[in-house]
Amino acid sequence: MINLSYCLAVDTEPLAEDKNDEKDRRIRELSSELHRANQHLASCREQLRTFMTYVEEHTECLSRTVEGVVHRIREVESEDQKPSQYS
Numbered sequence: 001m002i003n004l005s006y007c008l009a010v011d012t013e014p015l016a017e018d019k020n021d022e023k024d025r026r027i028r029e030l031s032s033e034l035h036r037a038n039q040h041l042a043s044c045r046e047q048l049r050t051f052m053t054y055v056e057e058h059t060e061c062l063s064r065t066v067e068g069v070v071h072r073i074r075e076v077e078s079e080d081q082k083p084s085q086y087s
Helices: 006-080
Strands: none
Touching: none
């Protein structure tokens, strides 16, 4: 009579090792993918910071321009309200 329990135990051990190897390989793949995603995220954050700095600088420039225009309009309006010496 053949002892099947011994055969089954011997046959399943390599399968368990294969599963562990496969799991380890998958963990390494996912870790590598996560690392690449984190690098990409850091790059995107830096680009966003640069963009936001540009937007802030541009906003300040536009504000100064608008302030200058408002100041000039007030000057023109005050000149229009002064009595003319030629009237």
